[in-house]
Amino acid sequence: MTRPAQTRPKESIRGAQRGASRGDTGTHPGVDIDAMLDDPTTEIIVCCGSGGVGKTTTAAALALRAAERGRSVCVLTIDPARRLAQSMGLVELDNTPRPVTDVDTSAGGSLDAMMLDMKRTFDEVVEAHASPEKAQQILQNPFYVALSSSFAGTQEYMAMERLGQLHAEGRWDLIVVDTPPSRSALDFLDAPERLSSLLDGRFIRLLLAPAKGPARFLTAGFGVVTAALSKILGAQILSDMQTFVAAFDTLFGGFRQRAEATYALLQAEGTAFLVVAAPEDAAMREAAFFVERLEGDAMPLAALVVNRVHDERAGGISAADAESAAPRLAHGGDTDRITADLLRVHAERMRVAAREQRVRRRFAAAHRNVASVTVPALPSDVHDLEGLRTVGRHLADEPTTV
Amino acid sequence: MAPSSTPLHIVTGKGGTGKTTVAGALAIALASGGRRVLLCEVEGRQEIARLFDVPPLPYEERRINAAGRDGGQVYALAVDAEEALLEYLAMYYRLGRAGKALDKFGVIDFATTIAPGVRDVLLTGKVYEAARRRENGPESPFVYDAVVVDAPPTGRIARFLGVNDDVAGLAKVGPIKNQSTSIMAMMRSPQTKVHLVTLLEEMPVQETLDGIAELRAEGLPVGHVLVNMVRPALVSEATRTALEHGTVDTAEVSVSLASVSLAPDAADLLVDAGIAHVQRQDLQNDQAQTLRASVDDVLDLPLVSDGVDLGALFELADALEPVVNR
Numbered sequence: 001m002t003r004p005a006q007t008r009p010k011e012s013i014r015g016a017q018r019g020a021s022r023g024d025t026g027t028h029p030g031v032d033i034d035a036m037l038d039d040p041t042t043e044i045i046v047c048c049g050s051g052g053v054g055k056t057t058t059a060a061a062l063a064l065r066a067a068e069r070g071r072s073v074c075v076l077t078i079d080p081a082r083r084l085a086q087s088m089g090l091v092e093l094d095n096t097p098r099p100v101t102d103v104d105t106s107a108g109g110s111l112d113a114m115m116l117d118m119k120r121t122f123d124e125v126v127e128a129h130a131s132p133e134k135a136q137q138i139l140q141n142p143f144y145v146a147l148s149s150s151f152a153g154t155q156e157y158m159a160m161e162r163l164g165q166l167h168a169e170g171r172w173d174l175i176v177v178d179t180p181p182s183r184s185a186l187d188f189l190d191a192p193e194r195l196s197s198l199l200d201g202r203f204i205r206l207l208l209a210p211a212k213g214p215a216r217f218l219t220a221g222f223g224v225v226t227a228a229l230s231k232i233l234g235a236q237i238l239s240d241m242q243t244f245v246a247a248f249d250t251l252f253g254g255f256r257q258r259a260e261a262t263y264a265l266l267q268a269e270g271t272a273f274l275v276v277a278a279p280e281d282a283a284m285r286e287a288a289f290f291v292e293r294l295e296g297d298a299m300p301l302a303a304l305v306v307n308r309v310h311d312e313r314a315g316g317i318s319a320a321d322a323e324s325a326a327p328r329l330a331h332g333g334d335t336d337r338i339t340a341d342l343l344r345v346h347a348e349r350m351r352v353a354a355r356e357q358r359v360r361r362r363f364a365a366a367h368r369n370v371a372s373v374t375v376p377a378l379p380s381d382v383h384d385l386e387g388l389r390t391v392g393r394h395l396a397d398e399p400t401t402v
Numbered sequence: 403m404a405p406s407s408t409p410l411h412i413v414t415g416k417g418g419t420g421k422t423t424v425a426g427a428l429a430i431a432l433a434s435g436g437r438r439v440l441l442c443e444v445e446g447r448q449e450i451a452r453l454f455d456v457p458p459l460p461y462e463e464r465r466i467n468a469a470g471r472d473g474g475q476v477y478a479l480a481v482d483a484e485e486a487l488l489e490y491l492a493m494y495y496r497l498g499r500a501g502k503a504l505d506k507f508g509v510i511d512f513a514t515t516i517a518p519g520v521r522d523v524l525l526t527g528k529v530y531e532a533a534r535r536r537e538n539g540p541e542s543p544f545v546y547d548a549v550v551v552d553a554p555p556t557g558r559i560a561r562f563l564g565v566n567d568d569v570a571g572l573a574k575v576g577p578i579k580n581q582s583t584s585i586m587a588m589m590r591s592p593q594t595k596v597h598l599v600t601l602l603e604e605m606p607v608q609e610t611l612d613g614i615a616e617l618r619a620e621g622l623p624v625g626h627v628l629v630n631m632v633r634p635a636l637v638s639e640a641t642r643t644a645l646e647h648g649t650v651d652t653a654e655v656s657v658s659l660a661s662v663s664l665a666p667d668a669a670d671l672l673v674d675a676g677i678a679h680v681q682r683q684d685l686q687n688d689q690a691q692t693l694r695a696s697v698d699d700v701l702d703l704p705l706v707s708d709g710v711d712l713g714a715l716f717e718l719a720d721a722l723e724p725v726v727n728r
Contacts, residue, residue: 051417051555052606079557082608142571282449283418311675315668317659325662332658334640338650339658341637342672345679348636379681381604 031303031371033396037066040173041270044163045302048179049276050286054307054375056080057382057391058276059178060088063111064100064385065392066174070107074172078116078159078180083383088113095120097166102385112172118158122148125161129254134247143244155180156190157259164262189263189297272302279309279356284363291367304372305395306360311376312353317343319350373397405593407533408544411625411725412551414559414613415599416606420630422449423710424599424703425552426469427718431726433474434719437547440532441466441478444525445554450478453710461485463532468712477546479532486524522565523582530585533593556598556609560616563589563596567620595625597725602629602689611696626699626725629690633705635683637676645673645680701725 036042047059056077063075074097080090088100090113097112126144127135138144159180166175265271273294277287287304294301322343329340364372375394382391411428415421422443429441440463443450448458454466459480469476535545554562566582566589588594596617600610610627617624637645644650652673656666694700703721706714 053418278418280418313671315671316665317668321664325664328662329658335651335654336658337638338641338644339655339672341641342655342676344636345676346672349675379678380685
């Protein structure tokens, strides 16, 4: 069990964290997060990054801070930790933004939060864009059931679909999105292109052809391909697939249009991307990849957020000095022995900080123009609004006085 | 009955827990003593090449010399879905010309990038093929003494391994049905073990427990929970108690520091850092208890500081002995 910490130590720990985020050694240019949150032309903030770097927490903290500074905000989360979700009132996955209680609304803002339900989003699209009869046909097709509920990849499409919908509703002046933890966390950027290539693919036309009438334009290749397909798949799966594609035909156009519109929305002025990382090799490498990809796609990158940065204040004692002094104190009186232990902790902390510095400097050298903010490693995970506020203050580089 | 596949170790873990590192170390450990092990990655990120500091891996089983010790041989393979599909078509259906025709018609592209799930089917299919491959003929020994997979993250693992169930459900008869049914049989056989890498932090531990529940629900065999980067306690019990009760006198610490010619001003900072260390240790202990309360096979792996190099991998491989010996 964690023992309740004393008041004085707690305060000084907070102080230490503040020092860590503010006493930055200038590896990157800074960024004014509050100005970004307050700017009425900022309509969408996208948090991306690899898994396990605190993306969801960052998104939630930014959304809460923006709301408490007076904006009307909706945060779209993909897969929040249970306790964080509960703290925002997200008890069930129902795909509908719900107001978060206990938000300070004195500045005139508000916060709604929702968790993405990819199957429901998909079903709703089908129901909204197909005749009831056709919708029924699609919803019951075994291919659709598998596609919409269990297969990987659908989440990215649906996250973008839902973002487009929320934005179109016009109920909020800022939407903060968390991105799915996919193999390539930027899969959502590829969704429109994949849909287009699917539509323009000859394979789809091939599958559609028998359902659409005389196959007179088909070449000799057709026979080979369908023969191969039924050999591999069996006739039943092929016919299920044809029914599915045929039923989906009219929908695909709409999907593509909206996906392309969402893509354009992401490139627009009102969008800001934050790449989230932790100060470790693998995470920073992924971050570099995201940054390059966003630049390549002309997506507006606002900053790099480095989470869980360890306190790097040395207090005038280097790791080496601490390490060589510790054994000399280890056999002294009570306080000497305590000091020896503290010096060991200090040496370890300095080594971790130096390693993190190295990783961050390497990134900064390769991406000179990318602004960054750091959030210190907190002693425990964030799972309440107060924790989110603390993260928000660090993001905005605001002195913490609590 | 003789097993129809070689031992298969699937390594998963939440992002940032070091699952690739652990998978690499496990391959080294399994190969020790003159055995031959295949290490596969399935996410196209070339993490294995980076881990062993070799050029990017092609779709080809390639020996990694640095990873072998005591006569062991580690082979690595970056499984690529498109290549796997073409290979699969050529191998099982002898589709020479038709395979090419499928490619021309965009079927390969459709299957591997657009049709969701197919990718996972192909990736697991390749692992299945490698784990069952024999030297020559049905009764001969397996080509590999073990296969290790650096698998997708914990949140996706049950779905990834169970994808063939979905396919078997879609295709009611035919060769696809047979293939996916036998892949699932292998995944659920006693030859297979799914290991979960975690850190002693709240979210990774929660995800690990959720992942185990999902794996069990799918009937997939859970192996070890591998606790990576366990941070050692750096302070004695006495120091810990003093820090917890706030009885450390910073003025006295200053005197102590001065006695070994260190900056006395640093006392406040040192005490704060000490308290933070103790809090983190407490948190770590809480998480270790939570984990051990619901899982039997938990193995601690040491924290390798200053980055993962080959020496660190061998060190981790030694720590993984209990996984090898099961």
